[in-house]
Amino acid sequence: xxxNKKKILIFFTLICLPILxxxxxxxxxxxxxxxxxxVIFLLPFSLKNTPKRSAIVSIILGxxxxxxxxxxxxxxxxxLILSLFWSQYGLHNKKIEFFLNLGLMAIFGAGLVGLxxxxxxxxxxxxxxxxxxxxxxxxVLISEVIITGLVAPFVSSWLLLAYKKxx
Numbered sequence: 001x002x003x004n005k006k007k008i009l010i011f012f013t014l015i016c017l018p019i020l021x022x023x024x025x026x027x028x029x030x031x032x033x034x035x036x037x038x039v040i041f042l043l044p045f046s047l048k049n050t051p052k053r054s055a056i057v058s059i060i061l062g063x064x065x066x067x068x069x070x071x072x073x074x075x076x077x078x079x080l081i082l083s084l085f086w087s088q089y090g091l092h093n094k095k096i097e098f099f100l101n102l103g104l105m106a107i108f109g110a111g112l113v114g115l116x117x118x119x120x121x122x123x124x125x126x127x128x129x130x131x132x133x134x135x136x137x138x139x140v141l142i143s144e145v146i147i148t149g150l151v152a153p154f155v156s157s158w159l160l161l162a163y164k165k166x167x
Contacts, residue, residue: 013159017041017061021068028151033143035151038065038075039082039109043102043152044160046083047090058083072124078116082109099157106152107145114141 017037024034038061046054062076086105118137 013041017064018068021065028147030143030147031139033140033147035148036106036110036113036144038062038079039106039113039148040152040155041159042079042083043086043106043109043156044163046086047160048163049087049090051084051087054083054087055080073117073120075113075117078113082112099153102156102160103149103153106156107149110145110148111141114144 020034020037024037028034042054042058042061045057049057058079059076062074062079065075086109089105118141121137
């Protein structure tokens, strides 16, 4: 019975993630920018698993999300760093006291992912070093961090509770 619930949770997560990445509802966007869904889905898994397991899942999740994006930049480096950090935090702090802590961790995670994307674009496309590009990138980064911080406490805490019940 427990194995079936875990399979249902994994299936639900794998189905919802691409749907949310591709077609986030308009009421979950700020200035047309949706939340950083890979961060929201990686956070509860990394808090409850070892660094090795969460690193493997972050690489798979990064590759999965990169398959939807037509670009030379990748989610994998930033998600790998986040998974290792969050799994260490989860091993030392066995209990999350307040669900807004998940929002704060998601804010830092979305900021790291956004900065990683920004730096990768600067490195790959050196000609994009003008003020318009940086203004636009900063606006998108701030919008993504804010909406991820608002959505993450609800979605990540729900996933964390569902993951606790299946173990």
